[in-house]
Amino acid sequence: MSRQINETIVKAYNGEETDYVPGWFMRQAGRSQPEYRALKEKYSLFEITHQPELCAYVTRLPVENYGVDAAILYKDIMSPLPAIGVDVEIKSGIGPVIHNPIRNFQDVEKLGTINPKADVPYVLDTIRLLTEEQLNVPLIGFSGAPFTLASYMIEGGPSKNYSKTKALMYSEPETWFTLMDKLSDMVITYVEAQIEAGAKAIQIFDSWVGSLNAADYRLFIKPVMTEIFSELRKHGVPLILFGVGARHLLLEWNDLPVDVIGLDWRTSISEARKLGVTKVLQGNLDPTILLTNWETIEKRTKAILDEGMADGRYVFNLGHGVTPDIKPETLKRLTNLIHDYSQK
Numbered sequence: 001m002s003r004q005i006n007e008t009i010v011k012a013y014n015g016e017e018t019d020y021v022p023g024w025f026m027r028q029a030g031r032s033q034p035e036y037r038a039l040k041e042k043y044s045l046f047e048i049t050h051q052p053e054l055c056a057y058v059t060r061l062p063v064e065n066y067g068v069d070a071a072i073l074y075k076d077i078m079s080p081l082p083a084i085g086v087d088v089e090i091k092s093g094i095g096p097v098i099h100n101p102i103r104n105f106q107d108v109e110k111l112g113t114i115n116p117k118a119d120v121p122y123v124l125d126t127i128r129l130l131t132e133e134q135l136n137v138p139l140i141g142f143s144g145a146p147f148t149l150a151s152y153m154i155e156g157g158p159s160k161n162y163s164k165t166k167a168l169m170y171s172e173p174e175t176w177f178t179l180m181d182k183l184s185d186m187v188i189t190y191v192e193a194q195i196e197a198g199a200k201a202i203q204i205f206d207s208w209v210g211s212l213n214a215a216d217y218r219l220f221i222k223p224v225m226t227e228i229f230s231e232l233r234k235h236g237v238p239l240i241l242f243g244v245g246a247r248h249l250l251l252e253w254n255d256l257p258v259d260v261i262g263l264d265w266r267t268s269i270s271e272a273r274k275l276g277v278t279k280v281l282q283g284n285l286d287p288t289i290l291l292t293n294w295e296t297i298e299k300r301t302k303a304i305l306d307e308g309m310a311d312g313r314y315v316f317n318l319g320h321g322v323t324p325d326i327k328p329e330t331l332k333r334l335t336n337l338i339h340d341y342s343q344k
């Protein structure tokens with residue numbers, strides 16, 4: 001039997017007109033879902049991602065339960081790092097903890113390269129299972145970006161101000177750029193394998209790069225991001241860049257060979273346009289709104305959709321990830337609202 005794949009979101013990412021505004025939610029597969037929490041009693045994140053059938057099930061849940069227009073592969077931005085020699089553990093209640101943090105040039109030199117077929121075969125198997133047999137919407141593949149990955153590798157875990165990361169960047173540029181080069185190679189190879197396996201769009205999470213000012217972004221980050229997107233662009237799938245608190249970097253991002261810019265909730269669609277952003281926009285309901293009453297949720301969502309529809313080159317998402325306390329019923333109702341309200 002041939003499956004009908006609804007490609008609306010890929011069209012929207014390519015800037016084409018669509019019958020309605022498509023959308024998905026960052027972190028849609030995960031802690032907010034009871035089916036997932038039940039699995040989590042038995043398995044860790046890495047145990048789930050190493051089992052393609054199970055990982056595909058978790059990835060599919062939000063598509064089946066909410067009707068979102070894309071699936072995003074269930075795994076973490078830390079997932080490729082063990083392949084290059086990073087000893088990472090996901091600790092519950094903390095997040096990623098790195099047992100061999102980067103301290104100097106020698107630590108960077110020791111990092112290896114990724115061979116996706118040998119190192120993360122289960123990621124590729126999960127993508128193939130989902131895209132060849134199971135999903136009726138496109139699958140979005142993803143990777144962390146070099147700055148955000150480096151922040152965990154250098155700090156040794158989550159951080160408030162990224163001081164070790166920035167100190168290394170400012171004081172040892174050679175070490176920094178060698179690290180950026182190694183991470184750029186990893187991101188490109190890893191994402192290319194995801195595209196080859198069937199991912200129909202790619203989101204690059206540079207969640208924490210907003211901690212740099214624009215001048216430092218231009219100097220220390222823009223070259224590596226240009227390299228990554230220039231290479232990935234050759235594969236013809238839409239490329240999305242997302243980060244938190246990055247309004248001051250939007251024009252730098254707009255220069256990159258990227259198709260879509262993901263906004264957090266601090267900058268509205270129309271403000272981003274006024275600032276001069278020309279890419280397709282994705283975003284940006286504050287996830288916290290989803291903890292209020294339906295009247296508030298509806299009002300805020302319609303206001304964002306009004307801006308997005310007036311603009312025309314727009315895909316709905318949240319301004320950051322779904323938090324564990326958001327109810328599945330709310331996400332289902334929200335998906336219906338987005339589709340019904342924007343239907344032409």
Ligand SMILES: Cc1c2[nH]c(c1CCC(=O)O)Cc1[nH]c(c(CCC(=O)O)c1C)Cc1[nH]c(c(CCC(=O)O)c1C)Cc1[nH]c(c(C)c1CCC(=O)O)C2
Binds near residue numbers: 072
């Ligand atoms: C901060 C953090 C990371 N990794 C982790 C944390 C801990 C704190 C937390 O639970 O929120 C650990 C983690 N990551 C993920 C889980 C599984 C449970 C869940 O959160 O739903 C767990 C326990 C899934 C994930 N983690 C991520 C995804 C993929 C993207 C998506 O689904 O949108 C998933 C399924 C991506 C991720 N992972 C990380 C970042 C910075 C990002 C980029 C998106 C963002 O800024 O939040 C690092």
